[in-house]
Amino acid sequence: MSKVKTIWACKDCGHNQLKWTGSCPSCQNWNTLVEEVTTSEVKSRFESKRSEGARPVRIGDVRSGEAKRIMTKMGELDRIFGGGIVEGSLVLVGGEPGVGKSTLLLQLANALALQGLTVLYVCGEESTEQTSLRAKRLGIEHQNIYLLSETVFSTIRAHIDQLKPDAVIADSVQIIYKSELSSSPGSVVQVREIAMEFMHLAKGEGITSFLIGHVTKSGELAGPRVLEHIVDTVLEFEGDRQNGYRLLRSVKNRFGPTDEIAIFQMKETGLCEVPNPSEVFLEGRVRELAGSVIVPGLEGARSFLLEIQALVTQTAFATPSRKSTGLDQNRMALLLAVLEKRMKFPLHHCDVFVALTGGLKIVEPAIDLGILLAIASSFENRCLSSDLVVLGEVGLGGEVRAVSRVETRLKEAIHMGFRKCILPRRNLKGISPQISEKISLVGVDLVDDAMQNVLGSGAT
Numbered sequence: 001m002s003k004v005k006t007i008w009a010c011k012d013c014g015h016n017q018l019k020w021t022g023s024c025p026s027c028q029n030w031n032t033l034v035e036e037v038t039t040s041e042v043k044s045r046f047e048s049k050r051s052e053g054a055r056p057v058r059i060g061d062v063r064s065g066e067a068k069r070i071m072t073k074m075g076e077l078d079r080i081f082g083g084g085i086v087e088g089s090l091v092l093v094g095g096e097p098g099v100g101k102s103t104l105l106l107q108l109a110n111a112l113a114l115q116g117l118t119v120l121y122v123c124g125e126e127s128t129e130q131t132s133l134r135a136k137r138l139g140i141e142h143q144n145i146y147l148l149s150e151t152v153f154s155t156i157r158a159h160i161d162q163l164k165p166d167a168v169i170a171d172s173v174q175i176i177y178k179s180e181l182s183s184s185p186g187s188v189v190q191v192r193e194i195a196m197e198f199m200h201l202a203k204g205e206g207i208t209s210f211l212i213g214h215v216t217k218s219g220e221l222a223g224p225r226v227l228e229h230i231v232d233t234v235l236e237f238e239g240d241r242q243n244g245y246r247l248l249r250s251v252k253n254r255f256g257p258t259d260e261i262a263i264f265q266m267k268e269t270g271l272c273e274v275p276n277p278s279e280v281f282l283e284g285r286v287r288e289l290a291g292s293v294i295v296p297g298l299e300g301a302r303s304f305l306l307e308i309q310a311l312v313t314q315t316a317f318a319t320p321s322r323k324s325t326g327l328d329q330n331r332m333a334l335l336l337a338v339l340e341k342r343m344k345f346p347l348h349h350c351d352v353f354v355a356l357t358g359g360l361k362i363v364e365p366a367i368d369l370g371i372l373l374a375i376a377s378s379f380e381n382r383c384l385s386s387d388l389v390v391l392g393e394v395g396l397g398g399e400v401r402a403v404s405r406v407e408t409r410l411k412e413a414i415h416m417g418f419r420k421c422i423l424p425r426r427n428l429k430g431i432s433p434q435i436s437e438k439i440s441l442v443g444v445d446l447v448d449d450a451m452q453n454v455l456g457s458g459a460t
Contacts, residue, residue: 008033009188014224036189037182072111076273082256088206094221095237101212105169113144117166124151124175128396138270153178162460172212191223195230277304281358287386291378294389295370298411303412310374311353326356328363342398366403368394386418398447402426414438
């Protein structure tokens with residue numbers, strides 16, 4: 001007989017308790033506890049769990065070989081996975097509605113099918129006709145791709161046992177549910193149970209599984225935090241609807257590097273790779289423009305050039321505006337305080353707007369000096385050299401601190417035709433002559449030194 005048990009579960013962190021309280025004792029958030037009814041059964045809890053039990057093995061007896069990977073023939077996607085998708089891995093892809101998650105995984109299913117693999121696409125949120133129309137629009141009609149419009153996991157499991165696919169795509173994990181649990185689809189209990197089922201399916205039978213996850217209004221993955229701990233890889237899909245660029249960011253990867261990014265552009269034929277992001281982000285750049293600075297950003301192993309634009313204007317209100325796009329608002333406020341205190345810029349009666357062009361969001365401290373020079377350039381209405389790049393982290397005392405992997409950044413700047421770089425003086429040590437001969441390097445210790453070099457003054 002099954003035992004029915006009522007618990008209160010936090011929809012943010014997954015914490016369970018027997019009684020309701022106003023705030024969750026684990027994550028301290030208010031009004032996040034929801035009532036859940038769980039069923040404990042005598043039989044095995046997970047349908048996909050392996051029948052044989054694990055045995056303890058000496059660490060020296062374990063045969064550690066290279067994980068077998070599946071190449072998707074999509075260079076950006078293979079690189080973000082660390083050299084291809086590992087067989088039997090569990091991947092979670094999250095993103096805002098309409099950003100292109102289903103389009104990306106349909107293209108991924110087609111890439112796997114072209115290699116002779118069988119792919120089952122569970123389209124729980126759409127009918128098979130809707131998914132088929134999208135696939136035909138993308139030019140995907142391979143016979144090894146099977147569509148299944150189902151939300152009950154036991155039925156999905158039965159089709160998996162019958163079809164025996166090499167890969168399974170679940171769209172989405174919040175819509176699939178187990179009928180023996182009385183809670184609604186998307187609840188904490190249901191999401192946790194479905195994720196565990198797919199984890200046992202991937203590890204027990206070697207079926208590579210992909211889960212599409214919803215996000216909350218704050219941009220975080222919906223469901224308990226344990227969902228991200230269960231899976232092997234977490235990919236976040238960000239989008240800029242105006243320019244059509246999509247950024248796929250690796251947040252967690254047990255089989256490869258984290259903090260890697262892949263850039264795509266949404267077109268009528270689907271998502272197309274962007275092999276040279278610097279060229280794309282700088283194609284609309286206007287030279288000799290006050291308030292514009294080029295900075296070499298770094299994400300994972302890739303460096304690309306970005307344009308920072310600043311606008312400083314007089315305000316008629318008592319409280320000036322401080323707005324930023326693509327940058328950390330708190331970091332910008334800190335840099336403005338350094339500019340006012342250390343360089344004596346009277347910004348207390350000015351509105352300051354700073355934007356990172358291209359629709360990207362970056363929080364790297366190496367662009368601090370570029371932000372300050374862009375603000376100073378707009379304030380004095382003086383243009384910086386068009387072949388100049390700037391990098392450096394700024395401290396509270398106005399000092400310019402060293403940044404990491406400076407040679408990777410300089411190589412990208414040289415490749416794009418820039419001939420001068422302002423960087424921290426400490427980074428001048430160890431730069432190879434092959435790089436220093438191709439670009440003029442100016443080392444600075446203070447923000448005031450950089451102001452003197454590019455603007456001829458350090459304060460107004």
